[in-house]
Amino acid sequence: MGAETVVRRADPADAGAIARIHVAAWRLAYREFLPPETLARLSTRDRKRYWREALGSGTGRYLTLVAERAGVLLGFSTIAMRSTAGHEAEITAIYVDPPNWRQGVGTVLLAASLEQARAADADTAVLWVFERNRPAQELYKDFGFAADGETMHHDSGQIALRMSAALDCHPA
Numbered sequence: 001m002g003a004e005t006v007v008r009r010a011d012p013a014d015a016g017a018i019a020r021i022h023v024a025a026w027r028l029a030y031r032e033f034l035p036p037e038t039l040a041r042l043s044t045r046d047r048k049r050y051w052r053e054a055l056g057s058g059t060g061r062y063l064t065l066v067a068e069r070a071g072v073l074l075g076f077s078t079i080a081m082r083s084t085a086g087h088e089a090e091i092t093a094i095y096v097d098p099p100n101w102r103q104g105v106g107t108v109l110l111a112a113s114l115e116q117a118r119a120a121d122a123d124t125a126v127l128w129v130f131e132r133n134r135p136a137q138e139l140y141k142d143f144g145f146a147a148d149g150e151t152m153h154h155d156s157g158q159i160a161l162r163m164s165a166a167l168d169c170h171p172a
């Protein structure tokens with residue numbers, strides 16, 4: 001039997017692995033619709049610095065979780081709790097290391113993030129996703145998320161959609 005996938009709170013020592021996954025996932029998932037120069041400019045070193053500070057700052061508003069198996073980090077997600085807007089939680093990041101896509105890691109991370117949001121009394125979860133990022137939209141739909149009509153133009157020229165879910169809605 002293979003090792004179990006576990007989810008835990010991220011700490012600053014995870015910054016390097018998170019940064020590597022962040023950059024690798026962007027480069028592969030967005031290669032069809034983001035300019036190559038945008039993807040080439042992504043820097044693991046800059047991302048690592050960002051994540052080390054973010055994870056070390058100890059602010060209560062953001063919660064980053066990591067999924068790991070046999071001590072190897074497979075993916076991460078971040079949720080932001082908003083005290084305004086009627087107990088809304090926003091999933092601000094969910095990334096899985098490309099060699100581990102489609103093995104259920106994203107599902108485990110999203111389920112754990114939404115559990116944290118429920119535990120913090122959020123009644124709605126929202127997130128933004130590129131219109132052309134169909135795989136992620138499929139994952140979100142499995143958890144009851146639907147496009148709610150809000151859109152925004154990303155700096156890259158791509159359109160992002162907002163998707164929302166009521167948190168009494170459990171995965172199908």
Ligand SMILES: CC(C)(COP(=O)(O)OP(=O)(O)OC[C@H]1O[C@@H](n2cnc3c(N)ncnc32)[C@H](O)[C@@H]1OP(=O)(O)O)[C@@H](O)C(=O)NCCC(=O)NCCS
Nearest residue numbers: 025029095096101102103104105106107129135136138139
């Ligand atoms: C989106 C992402 C997090 C999904 O993680 P994952 O571990 O591969 O997802 P899972 O294995 O848990 O898949 C769950 C469901 O999502 C959907 N899904 C995932 N990848 C898919 C793909 N390539 N095509 C279609 N549906 C897909 C399916 O419904 C899948 O269920 P199934 O495998 O039973 O059909 C991952 O692909 C990723 O890191 N992508 C790049 C970063 C990204 O787009 N993040 C979201 C930013 S908004």
